[in-house]
Amino acid sequence: MKLRLSQKNALWGFAFIALPVIYFLFIFIVPMVQAFYFSVLNYNTLSTQTHFIGLANYASMLEDDVFWTAIWNSLRYALVRAPGVLLISLITALLFQNITRGKGFLQTLIMLPFMTSGVAMAWIFNLIYSRIGPITALLSDLGVQNPQLLTSPKTALYAIAAVTIWGSIGYYALLFTVGLNAIPNDYYDAAKVDGASPWQIFKHITIPLLNPTIVLVSIIAVTASLKNFDVVRSMAANGGPINSTLTLPLMIYLEAFRRMNMGRASAMTLVFFLFILIITFIQLKLITREVRY
Amino acid sequence: MKRISVVVSFIVLLSMVLAACAPAATPAATQPPAAAQPTTPPASSSQPVTIDFWYIPFTNWDTALNKIIADFQAANPNITVNATQVPYEDFTTKVATTVPTGQGPDVLTPYHGWIATYQKSGFIAPIPEDVLPTSQLKNDLVSAADVLVFDGKYYAVPFYMMDYALFYNKDYFAKAGITTVPTTWYELEDAAKKCTQRDSSGKMVVNGYYQLFSQQDHIIWKNLLIQWGAPLFSADYKKALWNTSQAGYDAWTWFTELTTKDKVSQPNFNDSAYAAFYTGQACMIIAGPQVIGQIKSQAPDLNYGTAPLVKGPATDEAAANHNIAQYWSFAITSKAAKDPAKYEASAKFLKYLISDAAVKTYSPIIGALPPTKSMMSDPMYTEDPYLKAFLTGLPYSQALFWVDEQGERQLAIDMGDKVLINGEDPKAVLDWGTAQEQALLDKYWAP
Known part of the structure; x- marks a missing residue:
């Protein structure tokens, strides 16, 4: 078949975009379609029967109190971790702006926990929080009765959040440092000439001009908090005590690989995806402001 | 041009969607269980055959099993046993993802509480009659092995048999002036109060009786209900009856009050009750014989004793002395059952594993009771x-029937945490736990 030049060009065009299209289809779209397909089956690897059950997995999930506990725990975890890590990272980045000697060394040092495996970090903190660990000893000396942070339903989730905050300060501080370095010095010079105080400079120049970085970092921090699995799994095992550390990713894992209920786990995965999408959308709406230099 | 774009796009999309759906349309679990129709093994075979054997690397298991395998291979030179260690946490996941696709082990070591699920899922096959007849197994094995029988056939044989007994620290007993070893739960309570040690600031140093639901007490509390005269399940195992009698409420409340009222145990004092005992953090624990092996290797100088499990207040002698047997097991997979040579070799391996010679080899190493009456x-x-x-305790021992061992274990842990850590009303927690257990039973028995 003889093709016209425009048709040949079109085919070449398709050939070039085929690679990224196939990549995205297989890496993103296919698993999603497959997850949706599994979510409407009673697909359990321990069962010999698999058949279509419609939205029954979604219905049973929404009726399950533990599922709502997991949603609430994920939110609590993100609400503590994301603002915590943003605030401390921003302060760290601002402090770095004023350091001249040993800056590179300190930045490397603060990045070390981020480069450490989450599982290794979790096990070290399991020891630190344990009955014979230094934190328990310190709290005990301060008069706290039986201060076992990881075994109390009231404190376990926050104790885990504290570990992940500590572990990711370096990464977020680095992002803030890049953002701060991108702000032109002219604005600071002009403000100083006009007699602005350090607080006024921070409030009226640094924060507004850093907004694109804040938006980016907060979306990354919230999403990472909601998705955190390795540290939670290593420190909370099965989400105990009494489901107080059962986050949604952990619940999905337990449903899929402990109860072998792939259908219900797939339904949870899709709901989790929507959950993150909605939160990210709300975040974008709330904190996006246009900035012009 | 535009039309070509639309057609090509449509074809690409359609092929992708079809590709997405294709593998999902036949997930592994939809395959009919091979166990349903195991191949009849030949009378005998001298052809070389290799069987894959999966076991969990618990303390000293590798030493014990390697010795047994070496002895078995020496007696059966045509059979090679290829042993692989699979972690406890991943065991069922790996079995579920390999056996239905014709891969994975021929012989494995599931916990007896998993057998019902494995049998229902078609992971394991019945033990062939011509190598190990059911009548012989019924006659030889202890009664605790009865839960391994489905449709009149044994699907596994016991390994690492254990029941429960009291472990007590003789030095702490002497220090507290306790001269007689407790024989009832009430005597244990008194001894635990005397044995508990605190420092000058009131901090627990030695738990009188260490209670840990994530370990032995998730089973002990069920035994306690029976020892108080309360029913656990209906005869057909379809109804949870924990809260259907006053005795059930009394037993559960009394047990949790060891921590909440008597304060002889501090929650989460140690992740392991066994370690708490052999490191001197607990005066008494109830545990299985495996702790003897651990003490031998970890604290050989510990001055301790064991005594039969303490009695409950039930008027019926068998109920008052009731004990729970639990054990691991050896089972043949449905994968092996498809290959006559492997099926026969696996059955021979199982036969050897319950022989006196094998039991005498592994018992001293891992600290286990015999699976056979003889x-x-x-x-x-x-x-x-x-x-x-x-x-x-063994004559009074019965194995529990588990429909979801991990789920039921987690339920007991949550029940313990609710009372011991959260301070919730034990009666309300027992009601909640019974409802949760019923949900697990309903799920298992659902058609």
């Missing part, structure tokens, strides 16, 4: 100063 009178158990306490 071995129960063997001097190696009856004259052992620590093991004989466990033998006393």
